[in-house]
Amino acid sequence: MTAAPRFAPVILAGGSGTRFWPRSRRARAKQVLALDGDQTMIQQTLARLLPVAQAGDVWIVTNHLLDRTIAEQLPDVAAEHILSEPAARNTAPACALAAFLLEPASPDTVIGIFPSDHVVKDSQRFAEVLAAGIEIAASGEKIVVLGVPPTRPETGYGYIEQGAQVLAIEPLKSKIPVKVFRVRRFREKPDRHTAENFLAAGNFAWNGGIFLWSARTLANAIREHSPDMAPILEKIAAAHGTPEFESVFAEEYPKCENISIDYAVLERRSAKGERRSEIYCLPADFGWNDLGSWASLHEHLGQEDTDNVIDGATTGLVTIQSTGNYVYAPGKMVALLGVDDLVVVETPDALLITTRDRSQDVSKIVKSIHESGKMEFI
């Protein structure tokens, strides 16, 4: 083996907080909450990268509502590596900025794009798959995507259609090889029927938003597929580290197209065909969960669907003929009597009562509060 390539994870942490209302708020989005343990989502994200990356090589792209909280939560990440977008422009400009920042000095550095608000059950396997992906991304103009093995006909995710298997990488400390497939196509969020067909076909994976490519590969891909965006981001990158950076960033960044990296680069590149696109998919078989709703948090924390998951009820719990509930009520004596599949979340200023089935609609509540102008609650 050759020396490990330099690896720079870019953690995307600009999301707003609506799905986990009332715990999540604009300035307390999901990624800075400790939803499933002592560590916040972004702390977990960093912790699971550190077996493969140096903390000094980590970048964060976030916004001004969250940057201070993130800096406090991640003291090992350099302050100048925490970039606060002057305006939300989806993921393509955020990813591309990292490429243009790193390309001049170290074009071979492998950039990894990581959402900041997902959970992984098997961190060791995550590191193995990641190390394999970095190895591939370091060799030429290749793009690596991690594909989550689908377990249900989910209509809320994009899908990756895998082509031929080209390789299997044996991790150093594991006997489970990491398979490497070509990517045939990226598929947008499907309808139910299409999702069922994908699941039945067996060669489709969920797109979990984790990508690996060298700085040069990503920068060139932006130049080729989003030519308007490239000069803007090169100008911003050139100002990094100078006193003018903040003003250049604020001035130029909003000019970028508001587009996801999937649309801006991956789908356009994959149109070249399975072989010429050089996009590879590695199965993300490490217990990934995007925690998209209170119901997915219940699923993540409970052993069985019928389990009551009671967060923070440190002083006591009484359940009588009640199953499948998720309750967050820190420090309270919680009593459930004859209720099933509810979600009840209590914070110092708010109380949410819904069901697991309806919890994906919590954003409707946030929208309603927004319309009422009570901004202190969102």
Next chain:
Amino acid sequence: MTAAPRFAPVILAGGSGTRFWPRSRRARAKQVLALDGDQTMIQQTLARLLPVAQAGDVWIVTNHLLDRTIAEQLPDVAAEHILSEPAARNTAPACALAAFLLEPASPDTVIGIFPSDHVVKDSQRFAEVLAAGIEIAASGEKIVVLGVPPTRPETGYGYIEQGAQVLAIEPLKSKIPVKVFRVRRFREKPDRHTAENFLAAGNFAWNGGIFLWSARTLANAIREHSPDMAPILEKIAAAHGTPEFESVFAEEYPKCENISIDYAVLERRSAKGERRSEIYCLPADFGWNDLGSWASLHEHLGQEDTDNVIDGATTGLVTIQSTGNYVYAPGKMVALLGVDDLVVVETPDALLITTRDRSQDVSKIVKSIHESGKMEFI
């Protein structure tokens, strides 16, 4: 008309607090809670008596867990009129004690027995019915009970079987006469089938625990029907106002039979027959509700069964596709999404989640907490 007879209401306030857990506790029973407005139940009870009674004539029988709170809530009631039972002995000894206290100095005073934790929608009508009842109770050895017109085949209350109507009293300020019926029998809590028959028969009323009789009548009834109890209570009454009262009360009162006034006097007396018993029933047509559970509070406060009743959510409320819920969450932004007929009650140290159907079983939760030894929560 002759001068109005002297009237001494005796408010029974010794109940413990399990049905409205977690708001009610041993030392914060339902009667000292403000469940349906600014006034507590016992404050409402006193307020609706004052059009007919002098505050100086009001007596309270309670216990040592509640007496200080009650004294604070009812500053107009004389301290020596607040009696704290050394041991709970049901309602007969409490009622009888009042009779033996008042009989020596003013045997013609009409004593009224009133639960402290019921609500009344029409206070003016309450005063009218009460005034009529006092008038009857003042004339000879008569006993008056108020009978609540039943609206459903309730199995949780005792029933009064009415006999012939003997009179109709025209209130001073109202055109609705107060009808006066003889009482044929008292009937224990019936099963469902019997309750349905009672409702269909049309001459049955719920026993709401409100009774009127002169001090002499009640004292004599105790002497006749509970002869063991009479000398004990006469001894306690004789000590009232002396330095020995507390010790005599503590020593003697627990010797009394643990029995309700219904069993001890009313049922035994009614066995004399409809005419000889001289028990009369006046319809309590003033919107009585005993608030027996969170579900009855929902019924009392809401206009429609499908109304959401949200107590204390002073900062905001969002409801989406949710009906018939009762929520108590003081000072919180409350959000309901896709939930029906729930009861959710949040206090500083506890959170109850149940349904309106199951809320009569809240005492099971209190029992479970009691068994776990966490006495600070009950």
